[in-house]
Amino acid sequence: MDSKLQGKLQGEILVSAAGDTVIDADNSIPCEDCASVLTPAGRAAVAVIAAKGKAALSAIDSAFVAANGHPLGDQVTGRITFGHWHDEQGHREEVIVCRTSGATTEVQCHGGPTAVARITQQLADAGCQIIPWQQWLEQESADRIAAEAQIALANSLTLKTSAVLLQQDGGTLKSEIDFIASEIAAKNISEALQRIANLQARIPFGLHLTKPWKVVIAGRPNVGKSSLINALLGYQRAIVFDQPGTTRDVVTATTALDGWPVELIDVAGLRTTQEPLEAAGVELARKSIATADLVLWVVEAGSDIEKSVAKESQELLGPALASPPNNLVPLIVANKIDQLDGTTQATKPELPIVATSALTGEGIPVLIEQIVKRLIPTLPKADEPIPFTLRQVGLLDQLTEAIQADKLEAAKETCNELTVGCAVRTSS
Ligand SMILES: Nc1nc2c(ncn2[C@@H]2O[C@H](COP(=O)(O)OP(=O)(O)OP(=O)(O)O)[C@@H](O)[C@H]2O)c(=O)[nH]1
Ligand SMILES: [Mg+2]
Incomplete structure (x- = not known):
């Protein structure tokens, strides 16, 4: 297995793009009396709170007054019941309650955080453990893979x-x-x-279904890296300026390329510099390159690209780029092709290079195609x-x-x- 995955297996919990802890915590520890908010936090119209266990059901029974006048135990399983939720301070809230099975009940209330907090607090006060929705899904599932997929x-x-x-x-x-x-x-x-x-x-494909592929746009200063990230995104995410050393911080943006999620990362141009701020940017750039799924190495289009790519890759990225593991062989992008005249175009290099103009958009669709090909060399079939x-x-x-x-x-x-x-x- 590749060393990146190994590292993750040794304790890292996968975090989604939304910053939510997701699918790799051990959610299998069963709890008897528990409840969980199944809808996302926020000002949604409706929130769904699921609960199970004796303490949970008796707390719901004492707080919920059904419009049909029957206690919770007499409500038909699988049928929704309108009514009111009462708290100890005398607040009353419209809710819908459904006994989803003999053991579990769902309460659907207003989606605002206060309404949700009030109900979950009452359940917690009654002895219910409030668990994350992921844990709830896993506990209720007969098929662990289906729960993980959900x-x-x-x-x-x-x-x-x-x-x-x-x-x-x-x-x-x-x-x-x-x-x-x-x-x-x-x-x-x-x-x-x-x-x-x-x-x-x-596996590498599967793990990226919930985590975008990282593509770093690297190269010498002023070759058009920031212009390329903007062209790939279709909007002005990064500052472009005709002066080497413009980008210092790491600029990221998540997008979809041919429908696959990709985090594009624009970094400072790599060069040796005495200027402390730029040197800090170069250091950050190297760190981003080290964790990338793919590096685009951008050069200015011209007649001696092969020579400059070979020289740059040795000087600036060192042996790591010259003989890297497969996934870090950079994809060479010759940018600013709009500046080439007829003679230089005729002597285009033999290297597998994608020629682009971030200015006119020429070559950008081919670049997207090549990025996707490198990230997903073999696309699994639909039913695999x-x-x-x-x-x-x-x-x-x-x-x-x-x-x-x-x-x-x-x-x-x-x-x-x-x-x-x-x-x-x-x-x-
Ligand atoms: N003609 C032409 N000019 C371009 C192209 N791409 C970028 N430029 C120009 O090149 C200059 C530098 O562009 P940037 O995108 O800021 O270059 P960079 O590689 O991000 O530069 P640093 O952040 O300094 O490393 C700007 O004046 C851009 O307008 C292109 O495809 N064609
Ligand atoms: Mg830049």
């Missing part, structure tokens, strides 16, 4: 990433793991290992199973190790752990 969907950034996650929510990944488990049971070990390897090859959480990644590694060590019972248990949700575990 959590990931809330953090999905584009229609394309959502479509892939919906596919996994619908059972594609679970069916594959179940099939692998049956192959292990039948002792078809090489087939099982091959299928696990196929899943593992799709794709692992998309660090928990799944870790368990797939564990599964391979168990099979290779001929510990087939442990391997079957790992398959079970991958797929079976908390609701089944706690009931069995």
